[in-house]
Amino acid sequence: MADEYKVIRWGYPVKTNSDECVNFIDAYFQQVLYYGADRHIILKAGEADGECVLANTLIAFFLAFKAHKDALFHLHAAQCKLGVATVYEKMVFKAVSSWVEAKEPEATLDLHSQLLKDFPKDLASLKRAQVLCFYIGRPDFSLQLVEQVLPENQDENYIYGMLSFPLLEVGRMRDAELAARKGLAIKSDDPWSQHALCHVFQHECRFNEAVHFMETCADSWNACCSFMYTHNWWHLALCYLEGHAHLSKIFDIYDSHIWAALQQNNVDSPQVYLNALGLLLHVHVRGNSTDIHDRMRDLVVCLMDQSSWHQEWLLDLLATWAFAYANAFSQADQLLKGMKGRVNEMQGKRRESMQRVLLLAEALYQYGKGDYTRAYDTLGPNFNVLEYKVIGASDEQLDVFEEVWCVILINSGHISQAIQALERRVEIRSGVPFTWRLLVRDGF
Missing domain, CATH: 1.25.40 (Serine Threonine Protein Phosphatase 5, Tetratricopeptide repeat)
Incomplete structure (x- = not known):
């Protein structure tokens, strides 16, 4: 029946009759793309519908780095309902399962590549695949994946930051700068586009420009997860270091933003x-x-x-x-x-x-x-x-x-x-x- 299926942010159907479940899934996608501090919101999707395959699959990925046994529990819960899941849900399940179960990275990337061919608007799966590419030193494949889905996402938030980073990693600095700036024109507070543009500035030794740019962005990092928050401050500190700033300036960033983050109970990475x-x-x-x-x-x-x-x-x-x-x-x-x-x-x-x-x-x-x-x-x-x-x-x-x-x-x-x-x-x-x-x- 039609009311048993809902449409998520990307426009793809999911087997659930819970509007709350879909709203929490969409909120989770936003947190992933923004590097937000509230990615645990995906747990509420499971509370809203404990039988939703997509919710359980995404919960499994969220928990994989925190509580692996719990992640496997949610994978099993998703697997038990695959028979009534949509094609999209089944493909996300296969891709995430390969990662959580520590299959060969290349096999996991192949599953993500196929998923993105069939469902190119799923930028959360693109982000997941790009993270894996980063961890195995494959910026070329990361670039290939984002270029594969770009035609379907020309005006989307976050896509150009996701394009910019692999571009700079393969040495195409001018293209990386243009992509980051295009991303910031769409969403000025995208921390990943900000981060990518700072990378370009640093590589080209434009340290004063980097400092000015990142200082204007700093307030927007407060809503980020502890990794992204401290990482962008790390970039700014390095630019100060290369720009002849006094050491007290660098240590102020360390003490106030990096060490202070480590002292909090919500460090997520x-x-x-x-x-x-x-x-x-x-x-x-x-x-x-x-x-x-x-x-x-x-x-x-x-x-x-x-x-x-x-x-x-x-x-x-x-x-x-x-x-x-x-x-x-x-x-x-x-x-x-x-x-x-x-x-x-x-x-x-x-x-x-x-x-x-x-x-x-x-x-x-x-x-x-x-x-x-x-x-x-x-x-x-x-x-x-x-x-x-x-x-x-x-x-x-x-x-x-x-x-x-x-x-x-x-x-x-x-x-x-x-x-x-x-x-x-x-x-x-x-x-x-x-x-x-x-x-x-x-x-x-």
């Missing part, structure tokens, strides 16, 4: 630690170890809670450095052991590529202890930061490791190699002050 550690490492590598000492001490205490371990490869890498810096060697050793165990369980090319990540982790451990010679020996002479996209990190997040590499080269006495590395950085991004300071400081 271990990625918040990424922003805290990433910022402090940027400050540290510039020779400000004393200034970060107390903040690092407090942060390392939080990191000893192992619930944040092994959720993000980038976080594990940064935490390894932090533990070594703070002389928490037993925690560093335990973290490294866990990382090695994860890699040993992998197969084929994925395992081979992740072996390099283990070497970087060990080198960061040695760098944290100040053992630059061993750090150099661990990485070898051919370190290339671009090989580490497989950890799920943006170019801006990875760039600090190349700065660490330059410091390791200088402090381990490999001066000619340091000169070559610094000159390559100047060729690519001539406006980064830190690179020039290293060249001037050491008389290169």
